[in-house]
Amino acid sequence: MAWYRNRKSALLLPLVGLAAACASTVQRPRADDGIPVVAAPQISENTLRDAIRTLSSDAFEGRGPATPAEDKTVAYIIDRFKAAGLKPGNKGSWTQDVPTVTITAGNVAPLTVSGGGKTMSFKYGSEFVAGSYRVTPQTRINASDLVFVGYGINAPELGWNDYAGVDMKGKTAVILVNDPDYEMAGEDGPFRGRRMTYYGRWTYKFEEAARQGATGALIVHDTFPAAYGWNVVNSSWTGAQKYTQTANDAMDQTVANGWIQKPVAEAIFKAAGQDLAALSAAAKQKGFRAVPLGLKASMSFDNTIERGRSRNVIGIQPGSKRPDEYVLYTAHWDHLGRCAPDKTGDDICNGAVDNASGVAALIALAEANKRAGPAERSQVFAAVTLEESGLLGSEFYAANPVYPLNRTVGGVNMDGVGPGSPARDVTITGGDKSDLTDTLRIVEKQMGLVESPESHPERGGYYRSDHFSFAKRGVPMFDVGTGSDWIRGGKTAGEAAGEDYTRNRYHQPADEYQESWDMSGALQQVELYYRLGRMLAMSKAWPNWRAGDEFRAIRDKDCAASGGC
Incomplete structure (x- = not known):
């Protein structure tokens, strides 16, 4: 019922x-x-x-x-x-x-972000989580350029493409959760306003990043648009992850995908000379173009693999x-x-x-x-x-x-x-x-x-x-x-x-x-x-x-x- x-x-x-x-x-x-x-x-x-x-x-x-x-x-x-x-x-x-296939990440190193002679380190679980759809014993991303891609949406029927004009090969996308018009009270926006569309779901954002050729994808967690707290993200993304097997062992997906806490994103954007709030507001507008952050991200972990x-x-x-x-x-x-x-x-x-x-x-x-x-x-x-x-x-x-x-x-x-x-x-x-x-x-x-x-x-x-x-x-x-x-x-x-x-x-x-x-x-x-x-x-x-x-x-x-x- x-x-x-x-x-x-x-x-x-x-x-x-x-x-x-x-x-x-x-x-x-x-x-x-x-x-x-x-x-x-x-x-x-x-x-x-x-x-x-x-x-x-x-x-x-x-x-x-x-x-x-x-x-x-x-x-x-x-x-x-x-x-x-x-x-x-x-x-x-x-x-x-x-x-x-069940993949359990282990030996997860901190997420490091470097640039301008400075390196920041973020803790697994409390500040970021990550995993891989790829069936491989080791996951390594080394010095991948960070690119802010707004809401990470490519919707041809709406004339909306957050990836327009950017080559994501070798890069890691930083993505906002939900749809650009999620704050509306009604459903009159291009993405149905308050009602979430598939473009707002985290699963879509990782899939689209892979289609765009990205090496990695990191979603910025924010409790209101996500509709759940960081505790849900942390508990869901740490531990064994089960997937269906594919013929190519998911090698067409990103090397790694994950989430970062909003304060982590704010620190990263500040180090890049950018303001997360200002860029988030810009990303709500049609015609937004991705912004390279001039920083590089690295992460690594091992994977225990069990087939069933x-x-x-x-x-x-x-x-x-x-x-x-x-x-x-x-x-x-x-x-x-x-x-x-x-x-x-x-x-x-x-x-x-x-x-x-x-x-x-x-x-x-x-x-x-x-x-x-x-x-x-x-x-x-x-x-x-x-x-x-x-x-x-x-x-x-x-x-x-x-x-x-x-x-x-x-x-x-x-x-x-x-x-x-x-x-x-x-x-x-x-x-x-x-x-x-x-x-x-x-x-x-x-x-x-x-x-x-x-x-x-x-x-x-x-x-x-x-x-x-x-x-x-x-x-x-x-x-x-x-x-x-x-x-x-x-x-x-x-x-x-x-x-x-x-x-x-x-x-x-x-x-x-x-x-x-x-x-x-x-x-x-x-x-x-x-x-x-x-x-x-x-x-x-x-x-x-x-x-x-x-x-x-x-x-x-x-x-x-x-x-x-």
Whole structure:
């Protein structure tokens, strides 16, 4: 439910011609054009309860990937998918291997910055953190020129390029967090103002620095635009880091990337004869040009490397008329496994809501679609792994799709289907980003729901769950859920349930199934997901991102390359 999903997210692309060519082939979903009326589904409460109860039991030990519990979890999901009438979804197999690599930095030297006859040294952990995506035993950056690149954004659709006119080869980018217009109260700015876009996420900034040929990238941490304190950065970036393996061992990424404290950045800029505040203000303006700082940075550390494997579970209900067009449902099966014990000594983080409930919804949806009969398009049900490690299972599928992404119409991600009362409202994480919103508004009328605004849009919740792995590659994905205005108890009850979950259960052993749960709200949410997915699967429409959205260009490019989606 939205009370759960919003709080979880708080804790955690000259293409104009192609766009015009492809836009003419893409049908926007409208109530009077290709979007069918979908009957209310038969969602089984017993299925939801049984699957949550089983997957979150102590016998599954918190569903840690690459533990004995993974075999048990995968086998259970396959059995339930078979019973629901699905076919093996990966060329006759139920699973897709997800190869992983875990990199742990050690012997981390201080970050040194030199120039003008002076050298400054900054401590690892308290003043800077760094790591490498590259699978290599040693990471060394020696005397790399520092260049301030503002917000580190290259957005052709907005005519914005912070890297214009600068050759970043061999250099280290110093980058501001969030978007240039993050301080706005509304969403009228070029980067949607207060609502964070993907360009504001730290993951994008490191990726773009690599695309620009940079050797290193350092983001300046500032609590308000980052939406979390340095303690979160420090704890997240020190220790083992898990990634999906790539064919080139990520050698196309920067040598090293990391974060620096704002006072560290201020000291560096002062040594360069610059003022961080003044340059930050300049970087908010279109036409900003990167500023070489005349200083050189060095850093080094060793890497302990461990390779592993986990699995996505994939089933398919083939389409009756257009089987080579796909609608995707995703939910992550993994959780934290064994964790810090609570005061009773319980050290199993069972993950009942997060996310046994989402997998239970996948199973219940497969059953409901079996009862309704095949849709016109194929429907793919993917229980993905390693969400808790950084969306790695969905990222691997999206980078190595079993079904072509340019034949994937859209999809629904389910990350938490919590207990409680049915709601009067629905919340869209990320706001009105795509034509999928038109489909949602048809369903809202059918179900008597109204839209409520997303809480904390500045935190970029849309970019923190599995649907994002597909969205950033152009596939429109729903991230929606029923809201906190409960029919029984109103907003007071709904918000209190969310606060209680965040404080007392989220990522703790207490996230356990209770027989006393009221499942009526969960049934409502799964009905919402069924209607959204089934309507896509029964229609001929090909939804696209809204004009100007950061993912529109890649969808248009894919459509044009494939002769139209």
